[in-house]
Amino acid sequence: MKDWLRKHPQVRTIRVAAADLNGQARGKRIPARFADKVVKDGTRFPFSVLNLDIWGEDIDDSPLVFEQGDADGILRPTERGFMPMPWLEAPTALLPIWMFREDGRPYEGDPRHALRAVLDRYKARGLTPVVAVELEFFLIDDSGKTLQVPPSPRSGKRRKAAEALSIRALDAFDIFFTDLYDACEEMDIPADTATSETGLGQFEVNLMHCDDALRAADDAWFFKLLVKGLARRHGFAASFMAKPYPEYSGSGLHMHFSVLDAQGRNVFDNGGPTGTAMMRHAVAGCLNAMHDSTLVFAPHANSYDRLVPGMHAPTAISWGYENRTTAVRIPAGNPAARRIEHRVAGGDVNPYLLVATILGAALTGIEDQEEPPQAIMGNAYALEDLPQIPPSWEAAIQSFENSAIMPRILPRELIRNYVLTKRQELHYLAELSPEEQVELYLDTV
Incomplete structure (x- = not known):
């Protein structure tokens, strides 16, 4: 050093x-x-x-x-x-x-140590998680009373429309993204693909998979600091808040993971599209803990504005193969890369708590050899009989606090501290107008 x-x-x-x-x-x-x-x-x-x-x-x-x-x-x-x-x-x-x-x-109240403790449990079983994250964020001109897309540094024009996978939208902010990727090189953050997304001025950057989950969480935390700081140098804001614009989709932080055995083999790979029994156990663990752990995935009042049907964020506790309407997705592709994608979290999460909670939940499923329900085919939003993610911040706090599964995943002191934090925020947020809440979350999360 x-x-x-x-x-x-x-x-x-x-x-x-x-x-x-x-x-x-x-x-x-x-x-x-x-x-x-x-x-x-x-x-x-x-x-x-x-x-x-x-x-x-x-x-x-x-x-x-x-x-x-x-x-x-x-x-x-x-x-x-x-x-x-x-x-x-x-x-x-x-x-x-x-x-x-x-x-x-x-x-025990340090979120990075909480992740380390989960990884120690994997290590004791001869297993190593491989983690990658996808981070969505908004570029925002917050200089006036109304949030809007910043003018392009190249053209000086504002594109007041969402442009999914638009090269034009990326090119409009090429100066910013060039500086961002240069900065990621300097900080050794493995930034890979960038895309424009379905929100207004929304983009996504994927970080490469890593067989050191602690480092992957570090990279996500550093990336959030970097994006927000660098945007200010360019004269606008970058925000990972879950939903700055009511009429557009919010920002997620999706996590992909697989697990290697002591010989470096992917324990989710059975040579075909369905995956192994251990993969199903991990899926079941994620689903069984999802209701009680929603507070980690949606930690703020604004988080629940994102979790609504039909807005590219899951609302039902479900899984499926190559199905983006479910909370847990098994992507298609090379069986050697068979993995689980957890799609619930917003961009406003603490990356250490996110990775610790998902990997910890998966491990409980592996330890207990749990089996998931039937994989969902088609639109999960349209299936009314599926168990649901807590619909409100208050309900999520209560479920997290009273959970029997969360102490198997996170330290009890951290659970206590987190609940006290969220109950205090719930109390004082009620005094703020929607505009004041947006102003609070824009820079902080």
Whole structure:
């Protein structure tokens, strides 16, 4: 890590940052000449900082604050080390960190540690998940009272229409996307295909699959920071909020995963289109945990505006082969690449909690050898007898809090902290107008 700074003498300051439960970057700015101390000894801030609400406020009834004296945790660098922050004007380095207790144990309320714990369970079974994510986001001109598409940096014109898979829409923002891909190279984020989507000024970028799920979640978190920061340098906003425009589809964060055995073989591949028994067990685990884990996939008030029938987001707890109306899809293609696509989450999620929850749910299905219901053929929205995702934020909070399955997936302390956070947000969001809610979520999520 020290060698990186020596090779980049132009870097004068660093940011040390960890992801809180909402996926917000929490940390400090430090002069680069003091970086060695951070690398060696870590840094400190209160446990409660990873458990702030979406405004960055303490949770009123959290035991982490007054009951425990607002004690400090120790934050140490992750294995990722230093990386550039290309969206800032001055040369700056980001040092990702995660939280530990004084005695060296991982802090159970840190979402990155929650993912690590799930991966340890896979490792104990000789299994390795392979993860890829697809991130949708909107480019938005938020300089006026009404949100709209930014003018193209090339033509100066606004295209006030959705253009799915439009090369013209991509070309209109080619300067931004060129800078984005250059920045991904600098940060070693494996950005692959970019497409325009069905929302107004909406785009999607796929990140390449990775057999290190912790790194895949890191990449998704870094990518969100980068896109939002870089857009501001270009004079407009980028937002991963689930649904900024009521009349258009919202933004998802779809996750694809397969699982390798100790010999590197895909345990979902049976040589044909149907997949193995273990794949079905994993699907069943995802479906059985879906109702109670919806709060992870839809963590904010605005998230539930996206989860409506016919708007390219699932509403029923269902699965199918090559079926985008279902919550869990098995894509077609080469059997060696047989995988599961989980389609529920919005772009506003915390990537660490997302990956931990999906992989953890799949593992419960594998451990219990569960079988899923029959795969759905045709339009899942039209099937009224299917179990449904919770229809509201409040219902999702209640299901998450009272769940019997979630403690098998996430640490109990994290579950408690997350529920306290969401109940406080639910209370105070009720005081905001729809316009104020959009303003809140536009930059934060």
